[in-house]
Amino acid sequence: MLPDTAQEKPQRGKILSIGPGKLLDNGSRGKLSVGVGDVVIYGKYSGNDIEVAGKDVKILRETDILAKIVG
Structure with missing residues (x-):
């Protein structure tokens, strides 16, 4: 396990x-x-x-998004 100081922080944008969205089958x-x-919020290298x-x-890509900030 890495200490918090060694972990990459996620980015905000x-x-x-x-x-138009993903093309479905x-x-x-x-x-x-x-x-x-x-x-x-998304990963630093996404x-x-x-x-x-x-x-x-x-x-x-939408799958690169980790979270949406609400409020």
Whole structure:
């Protein structure tokens, strides 16, 4: 077991945009559990970093999201 000081801390971010949802076997799209404006927690090494309009952003799959902050 690692001490708290040695463990990577999860990251927090605000969702700026979402896609249409996962394509299901029947051809429909799955409903997303997050939406634009939601604040989420994700792993430090999750997703891909890109630059959009001069700002660094991260692209995540919904499965990379560990929690949604409510309230």
